[in-house]
Amino acid sequence: VRKLARERGIELAQIAGTGPLGRVVRRDLESFAPGSAGAASAGTSSFSSSSELATQEHSSSYSTVPHTGMRRAIARRLSESKSTVPHFYVTADCKVDALLELRASINQSSSVKISVNDIVVKAVASALMDVPDSNVVWNAEAMHKFESADIAVAVTTEGGLFTPVIRGVEKRSLSNLSMEITEMAARARAGKLRQEELEGGSFAVSNLGMFGTKEFSAILNPPQSGILAVGAASPRAIVDDGQIVVANVMTVTLSADHRAVDGALAAQWLAAFVKRIENPLSMLV
Numbered sequence: 001v002r003k004l005a006r007e008r009g010i011e012l013a014q015i016a017g018t019g020p021l022g023r024v025v026r027r028d029l030e031s032f033a034p035g036s037a038g039a040a041s042a043g044t045s046s047f048s049s050s051s052e053l054a055t056q057e058h059s060s061s062y063s064t065v066p067h068t069g070m071r072r073a074i075a076r077r078l079s080e081s082k083s084t085v086p087h088f089y090v091t092a093d094c095k096v097d098a099l100l101e102l103r104a105s106i107n108q109s110s111s112v113k114i115s116v117n118d119i120v121v122k123a124v125a126s127a128l129m130d131v132p133d134s135n136v137v138w139n140a141e142a143m144h145k146f147e148s149a150d151i152a153v154a155v156t157t158e159g160g161l162f163t164p165v166i167r168g169v170e171k172r173s174l175s176n177l178s179m180e181i182t183e184m185a186a187r188a189r190a191g192k193l194r195q196e197e198l199e200g201g202s203f204a205v206s207n208l209g210m211f212g213t214k215e216f217s218a219i220l221n222p223p224q225s226g227i228l229a230v231g232a233a234s235p236r237a238i239v240d241d242g243q244i245v246v247a248n249v250m251t252v253t254l255s256a257d258h259r260a261v262d263g264a265l266a267a268q269w270l271a272a273f274v275k276r277i278e279n280p281l282s283m284l285v
Contacts, residue, residue, distance in 0.1 A: 004029055010069070024195065033219065038143045070160040078219050086258040089217050090266050095278045096233045102280045119151075120230055122177055124205055124284050125149035125169035127272040134269040137202050137223040138260040144202075144223075152204035152224060153181055154246040155188040162188040163221055165201040174284070202226070215251040228273070229253045236247040250277075256264045 010029065066073075099119055107113050128135040129150045135146045149170040152163040164184040169177060187193050202225060206218045209232035218229040233250040240247070252273070256266045276283055 021136060034261055046167060055071050068159060069190055074160050081220050085222055086183065087220060087255050088258050088263065089253055089255055090270050091163060091215065091251065091253045092270050092274050095247045095276050096250045096277060097248050099277060099280045100248060112178055113167055114174050114178050116209065117232065118174055118181060119176040119280060120207065121153060121169060121181065121205050123273055123276040124151055124176060124203060124228055126276045126283050127169050127269055130272040131269045134226065134261055135202050136260050136264055137225050143260060146202050150201040152201045152221065154204065154206040155185045157189045162193060164188055164193055164197045165199065165206055205230065215253060217253045218255050220255055220257055225257040227255045229255065
């Protein structure tokens with residue numbers, strides 16, 4: 001596959017693999033080829049109704065931006081996910097005052113600045129260890145159950161979305177994890193990720209909180225069986241011990257593959273995640 005990619009001048013990192021554990025296989029290269037991409041474009045255009053085309057012709061002027069190989073790969077991969085993977089969703093609110101206080105305290109005395117997202121990724125790993133039956137991916141022959149928490153972290157670049165996988169997150173300190181995520185994100189934006197850094201993992205994190213998004217749901221990237229969509233932390237009125245108080249609250253939504261994870265198991269994992277996030281010191285011991 002690597003030889004064929006070199007012959008065709010294709011960067012493997014631009015292709016979303018459909019092989020075992022997300023590996024790029026020959027059929028992915030074939031569908032990524034210019035001829036296949038053109039055929040896909042023609043097929044897609046057949047879904048446009050005549051009224052839609054007429055609306056486009058009579059609407060305000062617009063420019064045509066050709067699809068990049070990355071955009072085609074993202075479109076194909078996520079369309080396949082939505083049409084072939086049975087998604088379901090569970091949502092929870094997390095009180096994050098303790099998390100924000102801990103982060104501020106760490107950043108006052110450390111040269112490595114910890115982000116909220118770093119702590120979220122660590123909490124995801126801790127919850128996978130707390131509920132090991134959730135650390136799985138679906139395979140047609142058998143379930144693959146993992147001993148370590150290998151987590152994909154969504155990184156937005158000018159060319160599209162990359163999801164490099166951070167290995168063994170449960171064993172990492174917050175500072176080490178933060179440096180790894182920062183370094184991976186920088187290489188993703190520079191187009192320097194290796195193909196193997198985009199493969200594998202059982203879980204992913206997508207955080208839009210920095211844009212002020214309150215909540216959203218994300219599409220799974222097979223074979224991963226879970227992805228956590230993270231919204232912004234903001235002051236909200238809540239009931240605590242019978243009293244109305246103001247707390248910083250963050251809404252998260254878990255998208256899960258129902259073939260690998262049942263509803264009760266997803267709820268157990270989300271409860272474990274909330275417990276870790278609301279008690280962040282538990283992840284430092």
